[in-house]
Amino acid sequence: MKYASPETDFENNLAKVAPLCSCRYVKIKDTRSINAGNRKTHREVQRPCDALISTPKWNWFIECKIGYAKLKPHQAKLRDEIYETNGRFAVLRKLFLKSGVKYRIDLKDETWKTDDLKDIFKVLNEEIE
Numbered sequence: 001m002k003y004a005s006p007e008t009d010f011e012n013n014l015a016k017v018a019p020l021c022s023c024r025y026v027k028i029k030d031t032r033s034i035n036a037g038n039r040k041t042h043r044e045v046q047r048p049c050d051a052l053i054s055t056p057k058w059n060w061f062i063e064c065k066i067g068y069a070k071l072k073p074h075q076a077k078l079r080d081e082i083y084e085t086n087g088r089f090a091v092l093r094k095l096f097l098k099s100g101v102k103y104r105i106d107l108k109d110e111t112w113k114t115d116d117l118k119d120i121f122k123v124l125n126e127e128i129e
Contacts, residue, residue: 006066010094011050013117014064021121024054025062048078049089055125061089067096083108092120 004012011027018025028047051062061082063075071079071091082089091106105112105123112123 006094007064010066010092011064014051014053014092014120017117018053018121021118021125022056023121023125026052026054028052046074049075053090053121053124055121057125058088060124063089063091065091065093067093090124 011025015025015027028049028051030047049061050064053060053062061078063071063079065071079089079091087108089108093104093106095102095104100115103114103117103120105114105120107123112119114120114123
């Protein structure tokens with residue numbers, strides 16, 4: 001059995017919860033290795049981000065992180081570019097704290113914390129003020 005990384009587990013949970021909140025989580029697949037017939041070819045292509053989340057109001061570029069991991073340079077560059085156009089870039093973090101699991105939503109002008117995964121979709125759809 002293949003072990004899923006904590007980030008993959010986090011993303012899988014987001015994908016499961018999204019439809020319950022009238023949203024959709026669209027994973028951007030990694031294209032680094034591709035099967036081409038009988039041989040496996042490798043090409044280095046950086047994904048712009050981990051996923052897109054579509055809410056009834058907006059489409060968001062999403063980067064998922066475990067803990068306080070920093071954005072990679074190309075991720076920070078995309079974030080800054082999106083901030084200049086429409087601001088719809090969010091960093092979603094799963095934090096393992098002594099008090100339990102918390103989720104943090106880092107947006108352009110604010111940060112939210114919650115212990116309920118569904119609240120992520122409410123924040124992204126601007127249902128929480």
